[in-house]
Amino acid sequence: MAVENNWHPKIKEFVRHIRDHAASRNVRLYFSPRKYIKDASTPKGLLGYFIEPDSEDSGRIVVAYKHPMPTVIHTLAHEYAHFIQWEERMACYVKDHYIAQERNAEIRAIKLLYEFQIPIDLQVRERQALRYIAKLHRED
């Protein structure tokens, strides 16, 4: 059973949009039944990631889904934003400037959540995004 089966129709529509858009570029969307995805870059693991396709393999958008739904949707929007950065060959993506890339992904994620009228508390998501961006700058 797909993870989004019990979700609100607006959210299902958002997931479908992402799945179709990604598929058009040979990128697959996966929900992973865990809290964090193991990765060498961080001891805790990742909430999600995007990896671009190459000549051999499909790309992937992967989102860990053992979290409250608003967190999962926010992560999904963020990773989808990285996909769009890649697709548009945005300067922040191409130059691999981590903070610029992350900030842009968060701004896009929030815009997408509004655009698709995702029925979660979007002010909470905005505050979360600002906290995350502030944290990146502190760690820089």
Ligand SMILES: [Zn+2]
């Ligand atoms: Zn990111």
